Amino acid sequence: MKNKEIAAFTGYQKMVIFILALTQFTVILDFMVMSPLGDMLMKSLSLKPSAFGVAVSAYAFSAGLSGLLTAGFADRFDRKKLLLFFYIGFIGGTVFCGLAHTYVVLVAARIITGLFGGVIGSISMAIITDLFTLQQRGRVMGFVQMGFGASQVLGVPIGLYLANALGWEAPFLMVAGLAGIIALVIMLRLKPVTQHLLVRNEKSVLLHLWHTVAKRDYRIGFTATALLSIGGFMMMPFGSAFAINNLGITAEQLPLLFMVSGVSSLIIMPVVGRLSDKVSKFRLFMIASIWMMVMCVLYTNLSVTPFLLVMVFNILMMMGVMSRVIPSSALTSAVPDMEDRGAFMSINASLQQIAGGVAAAVAGMIVVQKNNFSPLEHYNIVGYVIVGISIIGILLMYRVSELVLKKAAGKALVAFEEEVVLNEGL
Template sequence: MTVLSAPSPAARERTLLWLLAAVQFTHVVDFMMLMPLGPLLMQRLGLSATRFGALVSAYTLASAAMGVLGVFWLDRLERKRTLLMLYAGFIASTLLCGAATGATGLLLARTVAGACAGLMGAVVIAIVSDVVPAERRGQAIGTVMTAYALSAVAGVPLGLGLANLGGWRSPFIVLAGLAGVVWLLLLRFLPRVDGHLSHASGAAAAAGFTPRLALGWGLTFTVVFASFLLIPYLGAFMVNNVGLSLTDLPWVYLVGGAATFVSSHWIGRMADRLGAARALALLLVATMAPHLLFTHLPPSPLPVVAVVFVLFMTLTSGRAIPTMALVASQVPPSLRGRYLAVNMAASDGASGLAAWMGGLLLSTAPDGTLIGFAQLGWLAVGISTLALGMLWTFVGRAVRLDVTPTP
C-alpha cells in the first residue's frame, strides 16, 4: 500500500485528493440535478409527481441497498480496481439516462447509477483513510467533501443551463463524458491501494462488526437525519414563508455553496487540530442556533436571509467531515470498505426517512405557506442532542474497548 507520509511530495497527495473529489463531484451532481430538472422531465415524459418522486428515491434506495450488500465483498478487492469498476458502471448508467426513451428506462438507469454511486462514496473515503496519515485525515476528507459545495455552486446551475439549451438529455451525456475523463485520470494517477488485504482474515471480519462499531452507524444516522428534516424544505420555506422570489433562490444557494466550499477546508483543519470527536461535538452544538433561527425566520430582506442561510449551510454540512473522519478512524483497514459501505447506507436511509418524516409533519396553507416548520426546527435540535449522546457513548466505548487500562 502507498502511504503518503511526510517524505512524500505534497503535490502527489493534493492530486490524489482532488481526483477523488472529482469522483464525488460527478456523482453528487448526478443526484442533485435531477430534482431541478423535475418540471422539464414531467412535461416531456408525461410523469406524475408520484412517478417523478420514484425517480428521485430510486437513486437513494439503490445506494442504501448496495451499501448493505457491500459488506460481503468490498474489502476483498484492491481499492483502485474496485473504484474503477464501480465508476465505470456509474458512467455507463448515466449515459443510459441520457439515452432513455421513456420513464421506465430512466428509472432503471437511475437505479443502477445510485447503486454504483453509494459504494463509490464508501471506497473514496476508505482510500483517503488508508492512504493519508491520521494527523492530516480530517483536512483530506474536507478537501474531498468540497465536491458537495462545488456541485451546488457550479454543477447544478451548469446542468440546468445545458438542459435549457439542449434538452433534458444533454446534462446526463455531458456528465458521463466528464466522468469518463476522470476515470482515465484515476487509471493513470491513482496508486494501488491494497494494504488492507494483508490484514484481512476471517477472524478480523468476525470481530469487525461489534456493538461498538454499530454505534458509529447510529451516529451517522442521527447526524444526517437531523439535517434532512429541514434541508429538503428550505427553498419552499424561503419562497412561501420568508418572502423571497423564485429568481432570488439560485443566488442564495450560490452564496451558500460558495461559503460551504471555503468552510470545508477550515472545518477539516479544525478536526485535525482538535480531534474529530471534539470538532463534531462543537458543530452539533453550534448548529442548534441556526436551525432554530432559520426555521423561525419572519419575512426578511434578501441579505438577511442569505446570511442566515450561509450560517445554516456551512455549519450543517460541515458536521459530515468530522463524523466521517471519526467513524473511519475506529475501523481497521481490513474492514474499512465494508464498514463505510454500511455507513453510507445509514446516511442514505437517514436522508430518505428524514425527508419523508418532514413531509408528514408539515402542512401547506392555501397561500402556499408551510405550517409546522418551526416545530420541525425544534425536532432537529432534539435529534442533534441525541447525536451528542451517541457521540459520547461511541467515543467512550472506543476508549474502554480499545485501550488497555493502566494497572
C-alpha cells in the same frame, strides 16, 4: 503542547486527494441537483411533495442496499478497481436519468444510479483511511468534502442554468460527461490500493459482513452515522421549493443562492479540516451541531424574506452543517481495524444512504403543498425534528470519540511495550 505539527502531504497524496475530491464532486452533484430541480420537477411532472420525496429516496435506498451487498467484498479487491467499476456504473445510471421523460422512468434511473453511486463514497473513505494517518484525515476530509461546496458553486448553478434553457434532464447529462473524463484520470493516475490485502482474512464474504456488523463498537459508529444522516437530509429535498414558494425567491435567483452557499462551504471546509486536526474533534462537532440546530429552527420558520437575508441564513446554516460533517467523518474513520475498513465503510455508507432515504420520505410525508404554486406547509416541523435527532446524535458521537481515544491509547501501550522488549533485548 501543539498537536504533532501536521505532516505535509506527498505529491502523490495530493493527487489522490484531488482525484477523490473530483469523484465526490460528481457523485454529490448528481444527488444534490435533485433538490434545486425539485420545484421544476414538481411542476413539470405534476408531483406532490410525497411523490418527489420518493424520487429522492429511491436513490438513497438503492445506494444503501448496494453498499450492504458489496460490504463483504470490499476488503477482497484492489480498491482502485472497485472504485472504477462502480464509478463507470454510476455514469451509466446518470445518463439514464438524463434520458428519462416520465416519473416512473426517472425513479428507475435514480435506483440504478444509486446502486453504483452509493458505494463510491465508502470506497473513497477506505482509500483515505489506508493512505493517510488519523492526524492527516481532518485535512483530507476537508478537501474531499469540498466536492459538496464545489457542486454548489459550479455544478448546481450551471446545472440550473442548463435546466432553465434545455430542460431538467440536461444537468444529469452534464454530470455524466464530466464523470467520464474523471474515470479516465482514475484509470491512468491512481495506483492500486492493496495494502489491506496483506492482512489475511479467512472469513467467507457473508461471515466477514456478519463479523463487521456484530462488533459492538462498530454498531455505535453505524448508529451515529445514521442519525446524522437523517438530520442532514430532511431539509434538503424541499430546499428550492421552500425558497421559491415560501421565501419569495425567483427561479433566476436560485442559482446565485446555491453559488453563494457553495462559496462559503469552500472557504469553511478547509479551515474546519485543519481545526479538527488540532482540537478535539468531538468538541468541534458538538459546537457545530448546536449552531446548526439553531439555524434550522430559524430558517424553517421564515416567511417571505429579502434575498440578501436568505443568502446570509443559508451561509450560516451551511457553516453548521459542514462543520459537523468533517470531524464526525474523521472520528468514524478511526473506529474499524484495518482488515475491516472496507466492509465497515460500505456498511456505514449504506446506513447513511438508507437513513437519508428515510429522511427524504418522512419529510415528504410531513410537508404539505395545496398545489404546485402554493407555499409549503409544516416545513418548520421538519426543523424541530432535526433538533431532536441532532441531540441524540451528539450523545452517540461522544461514545464514538471515547472509543477512538481508548483504541489510540491501546495502540500506544502496545507500541511502548514492544519498545521496552526491544530495548531489553539489546
